[in-house]
Structures are given as structure tokens and as C-alpha cells.
Amino acid sequence: MTVNVFLDDYRHCPQGYILAKDIDECLHLMYNYSIGHLSLDHDLESKTRNGLMLVHAMVEHQLFAERITIHSANSVGGKNMFRYLKAAQENDQMPHSIKIVLRPLPLR
Template sequence: MKINVFLDDIRSCPQGHILVKDIDACAELLTNFSVHHLSLDYDLVDQQKNGMTLVRWIVEQKLFPDRITIHSANSIGGKAMYIFLKEAQEKLLMPRFIKVILRPLPISL
């Protein structure tokens, strides 16, 4: 069974997803489960580990979900994550069939 994961420390979790608020919890799910959809924020409470930290780790560890959505409202950070993943696909470091989407979500508290 595949799971859907939503990494965010502010937004509400969409139905059908598991909410994780930090990189370590997200990495644990990617390591131990098959992930269908991974939705990522860039800015997190932990200033040392952000969404870019995770996407680099995903490519390095080769733990790829079927689909990745960058939902960060941080236009610079979100775009950097998207570009990194697309370049990883171009360099064949990540399978090209994995769908990568940049779709910023507003921050709703």
C-alpha cells in the first residue's frame, strides 16, 4: 500500500495525506514506506533543514515517490527545489517518469 505525505509545519493537511512537520519525520516515512505523492514546503521551523535539504537527500538516497508537488509559498525556495529535481531528471539521477509539480499554496493559519 502506498501512502501520501504532506510536509508542512503551518498548513492543514489535505485529506488522504499523512502530515509531517520536519525533515527527519518525512525521511523516515520515505525510508520505511512506498510513497505515492509527496507534497513539500520549503520553509520549516528548523532553519537548518528546509525543503531543499530533503529533495537533495531524496535524490542522494534514491528514495523516489511517484509524484512530487512543491507547494511552498516561498517563490525562491520553491522554485529552487523544482529546478533541482528537474535537473536531477535531466542528468538521469532521478527517473523521468516521476511527475514534479510546482504549485504554491497560500499560507492559511
């Protein structure tokens, strides 16, 4: 079964997505389902377990989605997540076929 996942602890989850409020919930979904679209925030309730930590774990454990959107309004954090994933593709640590986009969403 393929699902879409929205990682965010503040914004409302879009229709057609499963909400993950922290990286542990997101990793659980990634281990147990095929992910069509993964939309990621950087800033989460835990200041030490953020979206950048998640993308590091994704590459380390080879957990990916068909498409990944970084929707964080944190411009520095979002860009760091985007750059890390693009570098993983360039270094053949992640499939080149995965589309990765940086598309910040407003908080409201």
C-alpha cells in the same frame, strides 16, 4: 503499502495524507513506505533543515514518490527545489517518469 505525504509545519494536512512536520519525519516515511504523492514545503520550523535539504537527501539516497508537488509559498525556495529535482531527472539521477510540479499554496 502506498501512502501520500504532506511536508509542512504550518498548513493543515489534507485528507488522505500523512503529515510530516520536518524533514526527518518525511525521510522516515520515505524509507518505510512507498509514496504515491509527496507534497513539499520549503520553509520549516528549522531554518537550516528545509525542503531544499530534503530534496538533496532524496536524490542522494534515491528516495522518490510517484508524483512530487512543491507547494511552498516561498517563491525562491520552491523554485530552487523544483529546479533541483528537474536537473536530477535531466542528469539521470532520478526517474523521468516522476511527475514534478510547482504549485504554491497560500499560507491560509
